[in-house]
Amino acid sequence: MSQSLYIYNTLSRKKELFEPLSPPFTGLYVCGPTVYGDAHLGHARPAVTFDLVYRYLKHLGYKVRYVRNITDVGHLESDADEGEDKIAKKARIEQLEPMEVVQYYSDRYHEDMDKLNVLKPSIEPRASGHIIEQIEMARAIFDAGLAYEVNGSVYFDVKKYNESHHYGKLSGRAIEDMQAGSRELDGQGEKRHPADFALWKKASPQHIMRWPSPWGEGFPGWHLECSAMSAKYLGERFDIHGGGMDLLFPHHECEIAQSNAAYGQDAVRYWMHNNMITINGQKMGKSLGNFITLREFFSGSHTALDRAYDPMTIRFFILQAHYRSTLDFSNEALDAAEKGLKRLLQAYETLKHLSPAGSSDTDHSDLAGKCHTALLDDFNSPVAIAHLFDAVRVINAAKDGKTKLNKEDLHNLQQVFHTFLVDIFGLSDTFATQEDQAQQIIEGLMDLILDLREQARRNKDWETSDKLRDRLRQVNIQVKDGKEGASWEYTSDA
Template sequence: MQASLKIFNTLSREKEIFAPQKPPHVGLYVCGPTVYGDPHLGHARPAITFDVLFRYLSHLGYKVRYVRNITDVGHLENDADEGEDKIAQKARLESLEPMEVVQYYTERYHKYMEALNVKSPSIEPRASGHIIEQLALVDKILEEGYAYESNGSVYFDVERYNREHRYGILSGRVLEDLLSTTRQLDGQSEKKNSYDFALWKKASPSHIMRWPSRFSDGFPGWHLECTAMSARYLGESFDIHGGGMDLLFPHHECEIAQSTVAHGHGPARYWMHNNMITINGQKMGKSLGNFITLEDFFSGKHKLLEQAYSPMTIRFFILQAHYRSTVDFSNEALQAAGKGLQRLMEGLAQLDKLQAGAPSGFDLEAFRNKCYEALNDDLNTPILIAQLFEAVKLINAAAAGKGSFSEEELTSLRQLMHTLVFEVLGLTPAQAEGAKGSETLEGVMQLLLSLRQQAKEQKDWGTADKIRDELKALGITVKDSKDGASWELK
């Protein structure tokens, strides 16, 4: 099954029809995390965004090679090639080997991605495992005349590149504006221009992570790793490059420049960027000190959280907004997402219980088309979710005896709803979230509903009403239908 997918290509600033160069194969590269701390909500968004893209392309019948890297060396404290390597800094503070830090936080990242039901990529390379490829790129760029060596470090000559190409093609930045707004920083005197970026950095005597090269004992620049690893696993030209909006400049801009010099063209045919998670209108991130880790969300142990939120609530919260729009954190929004997720899952549970009856007249084909049109229109998950809730209304009406579906309609609707909710959106039922409390509550409720049913059969209406009313006071609504009783936690 294949379909045309329109995606917003950052490079051309417009929606285009996506078709891989060699159908049905797709090469997808996404910038992964720098593993020096627990993942926060800002890490969850790109992971979930590109997980849905991975799932959907696979669902359409494409064979996807999804490469998501781990940055474990070369990412300095700022984008001006200054400061200490973030992993080395963490290792120094905790008296650990840098790779101990990498291993610990990589495992933590995987743990939380699994909780969010994010699929593992096809390949997950580490920057430190591809030093040879990165040094080969440095040599190639020097050979082409677009880099220069200075005191054991090697820098990309942005001004030279801009004379023959366009530096800023992805971000829309203009080099002259960069020159006028970039101040000369201390320690940058070895650069020709402050906006030149490091391909290789000479390590200071105290720098822990270093490799030998013909230039110096040093380490690769942050921007170089993705150019080297994407070419290694997807080729010099591949289909889609993704990442957060904060990587658009300078990271992805530098990738394009490096690839253009080394390979004669940019690396990717399409660039996709998810927008930020904000808190009070400000980007959520470690550097700003306003981040909330995923562990905090799952446990509820943070001063800004009113309660704990399940992994699927977090996933649903993110999917309710289009990936290119900002999402502002609030407890109210997360609580609403939790209720919406519960309503969707209860609708699916009702659908599985429905008995066949007269045909509904529901235009299933039109519903299917609207769902796929939403996904094909730049992964518009909010529109898809709205369509799913329209179906849930009809399902709930049928469960309440105000409609019905034929056996053929039920079979088709169940298959479609399960495919879209579980396979494409990657949501899981509450029972599958691994929360023992949810399983216990389900068991207790089934026992209470059974006792209430026994009371009704014995015409003990007082006991039956008391159970219903006491549960209502606790925020649990009991619903009676011809197929039995169900419950809903408000």
């Protein structure tokens, strides 16, 4: 395959030709969820975005190692603070163990991701499982003279680092500009400079997540895990690091500083950031309390939702916008996405049953090329999807006999639809019909059939009535006539 993939690199604010360090291998690291609550629509964005990146890189022939972490350290602090008194009174076994919370929400996160047809990453490391690596990295930074210890906590010396490096190069900031808005925070008094950040925090007596370290009992700083784990699994220098735009500063900025301090180089070559999902023009976020969880979307149980939405609709909705644009949620937008997706999937289905004509009216051989061109240009999925929609019209016209597609064209279209729709966009070829939904349909159908049969019996049309009963029997359904009308049940023997 001769193709040039261009990726928008946040670092240079330009689209750059993607050239992996050691092809055909390539490393992709994405900041995963903090597991202390159910995933909301906002979490689906990076998951789907980088799922596309992962799938497409693989499609292009790269051997991708995709690492997406689970943050299960540190952030649980706030929860613990709130319930501190209550929890303290309970026996240890009655308390919620932090790892219980982690397990619970990790499992639910995975369920949600499976529904969205998001491929599992190659490695899904947890921060809590890499305490040693984080301590080692903090020590390396300390040894490099770019960190200092205060009362059992270790802070990154941003000011000193900034003398030899540019702290703020990713987010386009200057350290001088950052003081104005900073405010008093926990540990601020210990810091030499407001921009300094913790590599290791001393655990307060009440703090439940704690590990021994050279500086006493504590827990790793919030930015260290990604640096340590990406280095461990992808190397001190690797290709792509992704995440949401809201992580740009300070999280990713700090990662850059940590890598340079510890390893003397930028770890990441291409920084990718997905934009936010908005609701009424405002970012959907945990802190704003305006989020809708994925489970609520799937079940429709949220006051802002008119009804339930299929996971594939959510996925398609996200793919229909470019990952660097904000995406505005509304019921209307989701309705539109659902209808559009159905149209696409139906055309794919039609394609499978279409019989070839002797010749073709039009030429569609470049469809795959067009779609690739779009995706090679910074993963422009909406444009690729638009090309598929163009093909839908042709397919439907062929179905109506208004245009002709020969065997070759038909085969080509089938292939292109399968490749893009199923393999690359990860849109399953059938809507995930929930079992209860299927069950509802069956019951509706049976009501209908038994009603028709009842009519036939009243008309003494025994032929029809018996036919219905016998045919149902053939598909393992036994009709039972009773005084109150007919009922039915499944039988095991046909």
